[in-house]
Amino acid sequence: MRLRYAALSDVGRVRRDNQDSGYAGPHLLVIADGVGGSARGDVASAETVEVLRRLDEPPGNDVLGALAGAIHLSHDRIAQLVAEDSELEGTSTTVTALVFDGQRIGVGHVGDSRGYLLRDGTLSQLTTDHTFVQSLVDEGRITEDEARVHPHRNLILRAVDGVHEPEPDVFTLEVALGDRILLCSDGASGSLTDAQLARILAEGSPDHAAVTLVTSALEAGSSDNVTVVVADLVGDDEVDDEETSAAALTGPMLVGAAAEGARARSPRGSAAGGRVRDTGELAPVGDGHDGSASAGGGRGAGDGADLDPEEARYAPQPPRRFGLLRRSLVLLVLLVAVAVIAVAAYRWSQDQYYVGDDGETVAVFRGIEADIPGLTTHRVEEPSSLRLDDLPDAYAREVTNGISASSLADARTIVARLERRALCPDPTSSASPSASPSGTASGTASPSASPSRTPGSTSTRTPGSTGSRTASPSASPSSSASTGTTGAPCTEAP
Known part of the structure; x- marks a missing residue:
């Protein structure tokens, strides 16, 4: 398969400068929406496209790695530009890029520019917005319709800014013949519903669809720049008709701020290496003060603030709803858990x-x-x-x-x-120790009876003897030992 593509960008009917950039080529489609207002978001988007367009060649085996690497390189490039010029402090850009290898598509995405796929009349959104209101939608706090008019709909949580690591979403997409792909800045997706996008994409060639999308977004009241890239998946051997052959012969297409930057770098005043398609010459229908440009709830319209919403669009630390209440609840849960553990430990100790x-x-x-x-x-x-x-x-x-x-x-x-x-x-x-042993007489032994003679007994006298008799007195020695209960106190140890 191959891509048949078209790209178009318009400064819009309110903005003086186009901060969007777009690119379409045989192997690469890119949308970058510059953020920063006076901080020159056009520089960020143009430089990002300039870095990414090097991927417009037959990709290798690691498509997603190449995409993520190129987005990080654009981050480094913006950091370098800010270091060289302090007036660029605060500039950043969204980016949505598709790399095509002939069979599959690799997608890299940061911010709120969008990618869509139209297949058999059904439109599906490929990317997820990195915005504050999208987080509310994901949590079920508001609906998609409420997100379109939410006062903080301008706040994006991730962008390529040269300061914070971009952390792109990267994934592969299986495609088939007849699929149509749309990349667009929020100037289009914020003004047109999914049903309107599907209806417009279902008709005509990529070039026709691109022009109709931009015109419809402006008529719907978009107050932002509007940039779209439309591409069809066609057979590699399919012959382009009269309407599409001119686009096929022109090669890559560069639009928006990237085209202006290319024109400035080109000695002949034309975009180098790409065809320019910017419809900034369309007549404006409002100056942003009479309400005509705010009908569609576009960016910066109807907020009543003196500050251009584009300047406050990127907020790495967005305001959180119920932040104090949420922290209090978390602290309460922790305290309850500690109390339960402490009570259980105390009860155990008392057993x-x-x-x-x-x-x-x-x-x-x-x-x-x-x-x-x-x-x-x-x-x-x-x-x-x-x-x-x-x-x-x-x-x-x-x-x-x-x-x-x-x-x-x-x-x-x-x-x-x-x-x-x-x-x-x-x-x-x-x-x-004071006990006397048994059998040791203390004092004088007294015989138990007077000596008695028995028949046959003899009494022997020895000369010089005193006449004492031979007798076996039964001595009853008196013991002084006192032990209480015999052996009991001393036989056990605690």
């Missing part, structure tokens, strides 16, 4: 228990052992009569540091063990 010291005594605490300003994280659940001084030093230190318990019952068990330990200071001994 915890540990054994610690309450001054000089041991007690069961409920909560967690932490110090948070303004918040009580623990309290005494059950006091006890056990004093820290009654415990061995090692156990006293454990209590001071806090002994975790899995439940209240577990905490009570720990306290009971500590009380038993208090009765046994030395965990390695089960009796007091």
